[in-house]
Amino acid sequence: MGLKSALSRPLAAFVHHRYQQWMRQPVATQQRVLTSITSEADRTAFGRDHDFPSIASHADLVRQVPIRDYEALVPYFNRVKAGEADVLWPGRPLYLAKTSGTTSGAKYIPITSASIPNHINGARDALLHYVHETGKSQFLDGKLIFLSGSPELEKVNGVPTGRLSGIANHHVPTYLRRNQMPSYATNCIEDWEAKLECIVDETLTERMTLISGIPPWVQMYFDRIRERTGKLVKDVFPDFNLFVYGGVNFEPYRAKLFESIGRPVDSIELFPASEGFFAFQDQPGNPGLLLLLDAGIYYEFIPIEQFFELNPPRLSLADVELDKQYALIINNNAGLWGYSIGDTVRFVSKDPYRIVVSGRVKHFLSAFGEHVIGEEVEQTLREAMTQYPEVEVVEFTVAPRISNDASEPSQHEWLVEFARPPQDAAAFAAALDAGLRRRNVYYDDLLRGNILAPLRLTALQPGAFQRYMKSQGKLGGQNKVPRLSNDRQLADGLLIAS
Structure with missing residues (x-):
């Protein structure tokens, strides 16, 4: 030693x-x-x-x-x-x-x-x-x-x-x-x-x-x-x-x-x-x-479901509950006061x-009213990878795919760069869909009502995320890929990079 x-x-x-x-x-x-x-x-x-x-x-x-x-x-x-x-x-x-x-x-x-x-x-x-x-x-x-x-x-x-x-x-x-x-x-x-x-x-x-x-x-x-x-x-x-x-x-x-x-x-x-x-x-x-x-x-904590209200409740540490999602607010000796850092936390x-x-306050997917958060998609992916152990993922993100055809429902699109893809892509996509439905009742309701179709799984070419991040000047360092988006900017950029 x-x-x-x-x-x-x-x-x-x-x-x-x-x-x-x-x-x-x-x-x-x-x-x-x-x-x-x-x-x-x-x-x-x-x-x-x-x-x-x-x-x-x-x-x-x-x-x-x-x-x-x-x-x-x-x-x-x-x-x-x-x-x-x-x-x-x-x-x-x-x-x-x-x-x-x-x-x-x-x-x-x-x-x-x-x-x-x-x-x-x-x-x-x-x-x-x-x-x-x-x-x-x-x-x-x-x-x-x-x-x-x-x-x-x-x-x-x-x-x-x-x-x-x-x-x-x-x-x-x-x-x-x-x-x-x-x-x-x-x-x-x-x-x-x-x-x-x-x-x-x-x-x-x-x-x-x-x-x-x-x-x-x-x-x-x-x-x-x-x-x-x-x-x-x-x-x-x-x-x-x-x-x-x-x-x-x-x-x-x-x-x-x-x-x-x-x-x-x-x-x-x-x-x-x-x-x-x-x-x-x-x-x-x-x-x-x-x-x-x-x-x-x-620290202060705002229940995430009330974050966008005009005067949301602000809880002190003494008031928080386990397993609830909170937006994190800080006041500190750097001079940040009532400052929303943009992250969400859950007490365990x-x-x-x-x-x-x-997750992130602004990184959620609610293009159809489902309000899916980052933790839900990450847990869903982890569960599906457990069911299909051959799968290895490099990076992924989820975006809405809005249909212009009234006869064809809109859907979520999961854009995934695989290190090792699933042997049965359709079954893997179904596992993702089932996992997200269990975690998010609003998403489940939208599928039950045929407002949304089951998700689309899009496998990207190797290096797609790196090429996209490089094109945005965000390769390396502390830069991170958003897990969720409410528009197609990131998704379409990745498809071009792929």
Whole structure:
């Protein structure tokens, strides 16, 4: 056992003990966070506009601060971006995390000196909880790869700005720097395919023990390894035993990923975003992610079926129920207030509070009133793949196919890129349809009423998703394919790429 792995064990025990303290008082911990962050920000422009000194409870917060998304907060964000101080949080931000995908163009999310520890410590503590729970720490003595965006930052009115993963790269602890892969120069390559080739060059002969990244991009890395060597990943990296991931549900990728590796490996799921690091898998094998309640973030939850109402109910942690879908709302020490991050979660435990990430508020399919969510289609696909074990899926998405012929009902179209297709495509499609009907009563009603026809399964050509993402400038990094759409833009683009 090396020095790093040996020293990690007492540190892991210390961190675990510290977590237990706030886990025993979750609601009181959240109240302390609310009091702390609103009092800290009461002299900011936002704090004055929303009378922060009067906020002492969740009810006060609901009364004083409306729910907003990025577009609704753009006037404040633009002032921050322009260099103004004391707008959303005291002073100026330490960084601006740049993301894409809104109607306002690029988003610039502030990261402050108060909030940066949440991003860094969340990932660290996830690894330390794994060490504490399993006793396995040897991975810290090998090479660790983090497939991420470029760490090169630009200055926007004097504030360093870039992708969150690039910003986090500057805060990798010194004791892990020697273990970190790829090199800084390789990490700065913008073109994902060129970058991937250099990553393979640098890692092929190294003792890799931990690999981290979004599953579809890790799969591309594994595919390149196999193309170069003709070997399974386990034979190239025999000491690789820990996979860390986040951003998408792992299950649709699990079979192909493990087939590429050649054996199962332990995994840790994270729930990071530019707006904050919210949760991580604290117990191996437990799908629930521990919600971080003492990290400068005060959480609110809106029942997803009421999210689009004019004044939807806003629940505190004390009010949530198990197995219900909630839109996640945050208030934090980066200066995000009543902020809808766009993700939906479901509680699977309240002692402690653990969640699963179930989808995106805007990524649902309700072209016909069915309101299908991401978790439902992912569970449906996983179930069908269990019934047809020969099937391996690279990537998939679901879109409406609206008929212009009154005699021919509309339907859902599942666009799937298979690594190994089903032997009986019609039977596999029927299994998908039956699984979704069981999970979504509205979809079932639409089929029973002949308003919708059974789904159409469209197998895409190999590489279709990669070609489409490349055409959109979204290949690699932290980019993800939406599971569900209410229009044909993504579907038609994929058909062209196929």
